[in-house]
Amino acid sequence: MGKAELDWGQYKRQAEKYIADPGEYKDLSGLQEMKKAHAERYRSLIGNVRSYMAEKGSPDKIKDPRFKLWFQRQEARNRFQSSISRHMEGMYYIPAAFELTDGCSIGCDFCCLAAKRLSAVYRYTGEHTREWRDILGVMRETLGDFAGAGLCYFATEPFDNPDYEQFLQDFYDINGYIPQTTTAAADRDIERTRTFLRKLGEEELAHAAVRFSVTSLKQLEKIHRAFTPEELYYVELLMNNPESVNAYSRSGRSIGLSDQMESKQFLDNISSICICGFVTNMPRHTVMLVSAHRPGERYPLGMRILEKRTFRDPAEYRAALLEMIERWMPCEMPKDSPMETADFVSWEQSGFRIKIRGDKISRAVTTGAAEQEGFRMLVRDGISVNDILTAVPMTEYEKARFLKNAELFYKSGYLEERREKNGMESGKDQ
Numbered sequence: 001m002g003k004a005e006l007d008w009g010q011y012k013r014q015a016e017k018y019i020a021d022p023g024e025y026k027d028l029s030g031l032q033e034m035k036k037a038h039a040e041r042y043r044s045l046i047g048n049v050r051s052y053m054a055e056k057g058s059p060d061k062i063k064d065p066r067f068k069l070w071f072q073r074q075e076a077r078n079r080f081q082s083s084i085s086r087h088m089e090g091m092y093y094i095p096a097a098f099e100l101t102d103g104c105s106i107g108c109d110f111c112c113l114a115a116k117r118l119s120a121v122y123r124y125t126g127e128h129t130r131e132w133r134d135i136l137g138v139m140r141e142t143l144g145d146f147a148g149a150g151l152c153y154f155a156t157e158p159f160d161n162p163d164y165e166q167f168l169q170d171f172y173d174i175n176g177y178i179p180q181t182t183t184a185a186a187d188r189d190i191e192r193t194r195t196f197l198r199k200l201g202e203e204e205l206a207h208a209a210v211r212f213s214v215t216s217l218k219q220l221e222k223i224h225r226a227f228t229p230e231e232l233y234y235v236e237l238l239m240n241n242p243e244s245v246n247a248y249s250r251s252g253r254s255i256g257l258s259d260q261m262e263s264k265q266f267l268d269n270i271s272s273i274c275i276c277g278f279v280t281n282m283p284r285h286t287v288m289l290v291s292a293h294r295p296g297e298r299y300p301l302g303m304r305i306l307e308k309r310t311f312r313d314p315a316e317y318r319a320a321l322l323e324m325i326e327r328w329m330p331c332e333m334p335k336d337s338p339m340e341t342a343d344f345v346s347w348e349q350s351g352f353r354i355k356i357r358g359d360k361i362s363r364a365v366t367t368g369a370a371e372q373e374g375f376r377m378l379v380r381d382g383i384s385v386n387d388i389l390t391a392v393p394m395t396e397y398e399k400a401r402f403l404k405n406a407e408l409f410y411k412s413g414y415l416e417e418r419r420e421k422n423g424m425e426s427g428k429d430q
């Protein structure tokens with residue numbers, strides 16, 4: 001059989017080996033030949049995943065208008081701050097994640113969330129079974145059908161929880177979707193992983209329901225030995241081993257790693273997380289409101305933590321979610337609060353134009369001199385919109401245009417309420 005005639009599962013395996021260890025390949029002609037032969041199959045598989053994700057993660061499903069507008073502002077800001085997020089097809093933001101352990105046993109040295117060591121597991125026993133379903137019910141009640149786009153891991157390893165599969169079953173019962181699983185422990189208990197894949201079945205796996213994070217070449221070998229190409233036909237292998245062609249995001253623990261690995265590419269302009277919403281930790285009984293953010297000095301984990309709450313029961317959980325929505329998600333730009341431009345967004349004034357710049361993108365509006373003065377006060381001096389309207393003489397027309405542009409910048413995520421660091425951004429207090 002010629003190389004181009006390998007079936008998809010076999011070709012996928014060859015491609016995985018190359019991505020994991022490109023230094024081993026001197027002659028790429030065989031791989032390129034196979035790639036061409038499988039291009040149509042690849043398009044169809046990816047197309048299927050994208051249309052499923054677009055349907056499952058459609059913001060039209062968000063029930064609360066405040067959450068919807070906030071979510072859209074976060075998404076717009078991320079795409080403006082990061083050209084990679086903007087151009088990456090199939091990149092979706094999700095509204096909720098549930099952690100079923102406290103910490104993670106894997107300890108990857110590139111962990112962008114700097115997950116701490118595993119210290120507790122939330123088992124599917126006793127009161128937890130009822131509590132878990134109630135917590136899922138509260139999230140669904142709050143977000144509507146959009147809750148189905150959530151995940152059951154975050155800074156955790158799904159298979160650290162021996163009952164992970166049962167938690168997933170409840171998620172499906174309540175939301176009608178099986179959350180995607182990304183595991184770095186696919187080879188820890190091969191039979192468990194195999195049973196999990198079988199139970200999900202082909203149709204679910206074809207929606208990218210399972211991904212294996214591969215952290216070493218040895219692990220890749222073990223996975224390839226343990227599973228047949230057919231078993232992994234739909235399972236995406238994410239090559240996170242140091243030798244792979246894939247880059248790391250420079251956030252969390254990989255910030256320290258970037259000084260030691262000169263040959264590896266570290267990306268500064270994209271967050272490794274895709275959550276804009278609630279991260280609930282079940283063993284700790286905490287819930288954080290977080291937003292993906294391009295990593296940097298202020299947000300080294302690639303996310304902003306807006307607030308963290310504890311809860312004792314589902315009723316307190318509901319109250320915490322609603323209070324955070326009320327506090328952080330106004331439908332309209334707050335006109336009495338000081339504002340500032342989001343990080344990695346800059347602005348300049350020239351002549352009658354105000355230009356806002358993001359990552360390899362800019363947008364300009366035309367304004368008069370009085371509005372220019374107003375914008376200087378808004379973004380440089382931190383003076384609220386209402387105070388500017390009182391202090392700067394403007395005609396009614398200028399006032400309306402100033403407000404319209406400020407609203408536009410707010411809606412697009414370029415302008416935010418001015419905030420102080422809240423001490424949780426480094427992740428030490430997660």
Ligand code: SF4
Pocket residue numbers: 104105106107108110111112113114115154155156157184
């Ligand atoms: S990258 Fe994932 S598996 Fe690795 S330490 Fe972080 S949370 Fe755990």
